[in-house]
Amino acid sequence: MERQNPRLDVSVSDGATVVKLRDAKILDEVSIAELGDQLRDIVNKTDSPALVLDFSNVTHMSSSALGLLITIHKRVREKNGQLRLAAIRPSIYEVFVITRLREIFQIHSSVEDALASLR
Amino acid sequence: MAEELVISSDLKAARKAERTVLSKLAQLGYTPSATFAVRLALEEGLNNAVNHGNGCSADKTVTISFDADSKRVAITIIDQGEGFDPAAVPDPRDDENLEKPSGRGIMLMRAYMDEVHFNDKGNQVHMVKHNR
Numbered sequence: 001m002e003r004q005n006p007r008l009d010v011s012v013s014d015g016a017t018v019v020k021l022r023d024a025k026i027l028d029e030v031s032i033a034e035l036g037d038q039l040r041d042i043v044n045k046t047d048s049p050a051l052v053l054d055f056s057n058v059t060h061m062s063s064s065a066l067g068l069l070i071t072i073h074k075r076v077r078e079k080n081g082q083l084r085l086a087a088i089r090p091s092i093y094e095v096f097v098i099t100r101l102r103e104i105f106q107i108h109s110s111v112e113d114a115l116a117s118l119r
Numbered sequence: 120m121a122e123e124l125v126i127s128s129d130l131k132a133a134r135k136a137e138r139t140v141l142s143k144l145a146q147l148g149y150t151p152s153a154t155f156a157v158r159l160a161l162e163e164g165l166n167n168a169v170n171h172g173n174g175c176s177a178d179k180t181v182t183i184s185f186d187a188d189s190k191r192v193a194i195t196i197i198d199q200g201e202g203f204d205p206a207a208v209p210d211p212r213d214d215e216n217l218e219k220p221s222g223r224g225i226m227l228m229r230a231y232m233d234e235v236h237f238n239d240k241g242n243q244v245h246m247v248k249h250n251r
Contacts, residue, residue, distance in 0.1 A: 093154075
């Protein structure tokens with residue numbers, strides 16, 4: 001059954017799932033919860049997920065959204081999968097650096113580079 | 120000139136209050152960098168006030184007062200909760216906290232605003248950002 005209010009555009013490339021986040025602002029808890037459900041659905045349906053999250057639309061993120069990414073990261077790791085973040089604009093990348101989350105996530109400047117790292 | 124908004128403990132109301140403040144900054148010609156910082160800090164401060172301070176209680180309000188000119192904006196957020204000790208919040212950048220999903224709001228407020236001060240009770244935060 002198709003979800004109401006899809007927050008993601010999903011495609012497959014080179015055996016990896018590329019998930020483009022639709023919302024420019026990932027701030028409020030309702031939309032973060034919906035995003036989380038949709039990401040978990042994707043991760044849960046593959047044995048060893050290879051997942052690229054495309055942030056090219058994202059201009060603002062709250063700390064709750066960072067918390068969601070950590071949860072997804074852990075779930076992918078539990079399933080022996082791989083997660084890459086891609087196309088993060090400088091203002092958002094700075095948040096990852098300030099919080100030291102840059103050390104947790106593998107971040108690439110483009111989806112293409114992220115996919116190449118998964119080969 | 121100072122303005123004051125009183126909102127219910129509701130995240131939709133918080134978002135509306137943010138838009139009011141940010142609209143004022145846009146009128147005053149704030150830089151993208153300063154605007155990003157204020158939006159982020161307001162988001163975190165209001166989420167904390169609504170969720171942690173007031174526990175989303177329908178009988179509690181959050182007061183946002185702000186005073187902005189072309190050079191700086193000062194924002195105070197007051198909730199009606201019991202308060203807390205901000206010094207007791209673990210540093211989310213410590214190795215043992217790095218993979219915890221929560222606890223980054225205050226750290227981000229301090230990183231992005233030029234000044235952040237809590238009152239002794241911990242139910243009021245005052246923040247300042249210079250427009251540069």
